Amino acid sequence: xxxxxxxxxSVRLAALVLLGYALLALASLAGWLDHGLxxxxxxxxxxxxxxxxxxxxxxxRDVFAMVAAGARxxxxxxxxxxxxxxxxxxxxxxxxxxxxxxxxxxxxxxxDLLFAFPALLLAVLLSAALGPGALTxxxxxxxxxxxxxxxxxxxxxxxxxxxxFVRAARLAGRGPLAIAxxxxxxxxxxxxxxxxxIQLALGISAEAGLSYVxxxxxxxxxxxxxxxxxxxxxxGVAPWLAVFPGLALALAVLALGVLGDGLAxxxxxxxxx
Numbered sequence: 566x567x568x569x570x571x572x573x574x575s576v577r578l579a580a581l582v583l584l585g586y587a588l589l590a591l592a593s594l595a596g597w598l599d600h601g602l603x604x605x606x607x608x609x610x611x612x613x614x615x616x617x618x619x620x621x622x623x624x625x626r627d628v629f630a631m632v633a634a635g636a637r638x639x640x641x642x643x644x645x646x647x648x649x650x651x652x653x654x655x656x657x658x659x660x661x662x663x664x665x666x667x668x669x670x671x672x673x674x675x676x677d678l679l680f681a682f683p684a685l686l687l688a689v690l691l692s693a694a695l696g697p698g699a700l701t702x703x704x705x706x707x708x709x710x711x712x713x714x715x716x717x718x719x720x721x722x723x724x725x726x727x728x729x730f731v732r733a734a735r736l737a738g739r740g741p742l743a744i745a746x747x748x749x750x751x752x753x754x755x756x757x758x759x760x761x762x763i764q765l766a767l768g769i770s771a772e773a774g775l776s777y778v779x780x781x782x783x784x785x786x787x788x789x790x791x792x793x794x795x796x797x798x799x800x801g802v803a804p805w806l807a808v809f810p811g812l813a814l815a816l817a818v819l820a821l822g823v824l825g826d827g828l829a830x831x832x833x834x835x836x837x838x
Contacts, residue, residue: 576827579820586817590637593630601630610803620805628805632813634787638699639817642782643768645703647761650710655757657711658718662726663745672719676712688780699782702775706768717760722749755832762825766818773814789814
């Protein structure tokens with residue numbers, strides 16, 4: 566945590582929370598918690614205890630192990646969707662800012678078209694073609710992220726076009742695309758990092774929503790959204806089935822939001838002053 570020295574306490578706590586989620590996801594991926602996912606009918610609906618920290622579900626599976634596996638699913642889907650948005654949206658935004666004219670207009674209208682389709686509607690269409698699953702959620706949320714990053718990069722790149730280093734690059738004979746990718750992109754890295762943290766939070770929420778309606782990760786892969794869906798009929802009998810996945814989801818989104826705000830304040834020169 567020495568890298569976060571000098572940062573606000575809230576940002577440090579958020580980073581610790583996210584590190585904890587990452588470690589849980591890695592532990593689940595390595596199979597260290599697989600014993601908790603085994604069926605144990607004799608221990609069904611057991612309340613939280615020293616043996617089962619978060620209690621058990623109707624099949625006797627350990628809820629803590631399922632929450633950890635759900636972290637793996639949520640983080641993987643959200644991260645994949647952000648990478649899709651970055652990989653497609655960043656070049657589109659730079660291309661629109663660098664070329665201008667018809668290219669800029671086409672990119673702008675394409676962004677408007679993508680914004681017209683909510684992630685849930687797009688997931689429904691994709692699930693009809695590809696079938697529901699984690700990949701469908703990645704593509705649906707990722708496609709929604711593309712215009713977000715494209716608009717951000719285009720607007721920020723256009724504001725940098727009037728800077729002296731861009732004029733110097735033009736005088737040196739650099740073309741519009743070379744200026745966009747070689748000179749503008751490094752100056753947009755901090756802004757992209759902040760937006761990526763925000764989109765990660767939105768991606769986790771969107772993945773939970775898609776899983777809740779059956780369009781996200783499919784059984785036997787655990788998912789926070791599906792855990793909440795399955796727990797809604799047992800809230801009065803076993804409230805821990807809804808409380809712990811709900812808290813995990815809310816805490817992850819809150820931590821990413823705090824981290825995004827901290828990064829934005831840290832990377833803004835006016836904020837530092």
